[in-house]
Amino acid sequence: MAQAAESARTVILTVDDDPGVSRAVARDLRRRYGESYRIVRAESGESALEALRELKLRGDLVAVILADYRMPQMNGIEFLEQALDVYPGARRVLLTAYADTNAAIDAINVVDLDHYLLKPWDPPEEKLYPVLDDLLEAWRCSEYRPVPATKVVGHRWSARSSDVREFLARNQVPYRWYSTEEPEGQRLLAAAGQDGQRLPVVITPDGTPLVEPEAPDLATHVGLATTPTADFYDLVVIGGGPAGLGAAVYGASEGLRTVLVERSATGGQAGQSSRIENYLGFPDGVSGAQLTERARRQAAKFGAEILTAREVAGLEVNGAARTVRFSDGSAVAAHSVILATGVSYRQL
């Protein structure tokens, strides 16, 4: 029931200034996805943005946005750039004519485009639906999947509250913050049976209150993997910064059974950067959060496991195997281990 209600509110939005094309796209989308998704169509960037803002206010979800490139006033790339601010998790597709493929390729970096489709795409069974099926699947698996938000109740000057918020943000877990000074914060504390002496209190999407949670406990409750599914791997990568994520992608893509272990949040130092200009393949720059999200998705696509909030405390050689020991004493073994632990700065 819950799932049916959820998808009934999930939207695929299409915008094209040519009314005929716009209707044709919407018709093709409805034919295949109409039962599970609401298809919303607009005929200009402005009206599509207005529609997105209305959907946001109503709390609706947007899974995929398809935008025509050549539109007067606001072209498809400009529109998608603004649409990103409203629905950062929606997958983005640009509809282009053959002559505009260079613009589409540029857009891959500017708006983190997921795909561009050449018009016309007949038959849709071959050229449109397989692309959309993949994007909808990726959207469903992404960090932006529709979860009721985690709530954090704390004091704004409390270091523990700040740590929890940073952990959730860096792991791209959506949460809502309530100060103990506001009535809703007080109401939530009362509902959780707390008097505010021990903060923060995190209320998970399924309504479980966690009082002063440690990172591993928090990670498990918000849906991040913390436990390896096997005892033995081909490759264990320690550290989830760009180097570790890169190693996990290449290991897993070569068919190695790979697990990446990160003690805090994937992205490492780079995850905290607002714009990285010198990363290969991103001539227009990319934010650390975007780079991390894409790298995580890429690693997961090839089957790498990613464990968060697990600290490695020891490495032993046992014959041909290497044993990686976690700080809680548990262990995992592998043929090979890559240390990608970056740097940590000594603090005053």
Ligand SMILES: Cc1cc2nc3c(=O)[nH]c(=O)nc-3n(C[C@H](O)[C@H](O)[C@H](O)COP(=O)(O)OP(=O)(O)OC[C@H]3O[C@@H](n4cnc5c(N)ncnc54)[C@H](O)[C@@H]3O)c2cc1C
């Ligand atoms: C704010 C900021 C902006 C930056 N901007 C740029 C830029 O624009 N261009 C540029 O070239 N560089 C930039 N850098 C530097 C760049 O981010 C780093 O060089 C890069 O992140 C190093 O990658 P790494 O994977 O080797 O290590 P890190 O990013 O340091 O990642 C190492 C990871 O290993 C984890 N780890 C460590 N020990 C353990 C353990 N025992 N168990 C489990 N996990 C562990 C850590 O938690 C961390 O996540 C920036 C750095 C910062 C902080």
